[in-house]
Amino acid sequence: MISGARLGKISCRYLGIVIALAISLSSGAKADEFVGPIFRKGLWHFVRTLDLVAHRKTKHRLVERELTACVDPTIAMKATFASPSVGTCVSAKPEKNANTYTFSNRCDYLGPVSTVITVHSEEAYTEVNELNKGDVPRVEQVVAKRLGDCNDAAADVHRSATLSH
Structure with a gap:
């Protein structure tokens, strides 16, 4: 069984990875931003x-x-x-x-x-x-x-x- 402190460290580590991935994806997407028309769903x-x-x-x-x-x-x-x-x-x-x-x-x-x-x-x-x-x-x-x-x-x-x- 995983203790609460260990679970917190794992969660923080994964949260850091998710944030880093999101930042890298958003900075890469700016170079290929869609320049066409936007319509309502x-x-x-x-x-x-x-x-x-x-x-x-x-x-x-x-x-x-x-x-x-x-x-x-x-x-x-x-x-x-x-x-x-x-x-x-x-x-x-x-x-x-x-x-x-x-x-x-x-x-x-x-x-x-x-x-x-x-x-x-x-x-x-x-x-x-x-x-x-x-x-x-x-x-x-x-x-x-x-x-x-x-x-x-x-x-x-x-x-x-x-x-x-």
């Missing part, structure tokens, strides 16, 4: 469309999907802003102008894309990805809007409403 509604652009004025809608879920969009933005290079595709750093973030080239599941994220508020944004590879350019657009706080009843109502459309 909650119940969000997303509308995603994917269009083929045959001509400047002619688009053919391939996909239109809606999703309502309790999420933290900032987590997805961190992944977008940390877009790594894939093969020969090298992601560009985003350029910020007022409430718009523009990536001239970002490596995505579609391939190399140009991305524009327009932040309307901490509760709404639009993301447009343009892929000009191949004969027919494609445009993916995501319109996101926060509906409110998460709670089980609200989430269930919005999920069923989304599924019924």
Whole structure:
């Protein structure tokens, strides 16, 4: 059995290790701080469309999907802003102008894309990805809007409403 004095020494030692680890992690994180937009967690509604652009004025809608879920969009933005290079595709750093973030080239599941994220508020944004590879350019657009706080009843109502459309 461990005495109270010995337990106190062990606890203090571990506390010291935890504090040292926290300080080293926080000082290392400052170099890689997220510089993108921050959004509020909650119940969000997303509308995603994917269009083929045959001509400047002619688009053919391939996909239109809606999703309502309790999420933290900032987590997805961190992944977008940390877009790594894939093969020969090298992601560009985003350029910020007022409430718009523009990536001239970002490596995505579609391939190399140009991305524009327009932040309307901490509760709404639009993301447009343009892929000009191949004969027919494609445009993916995501319109996101926060509906409110998460709670089980609200989430269930919005999920069923989304599924019924």
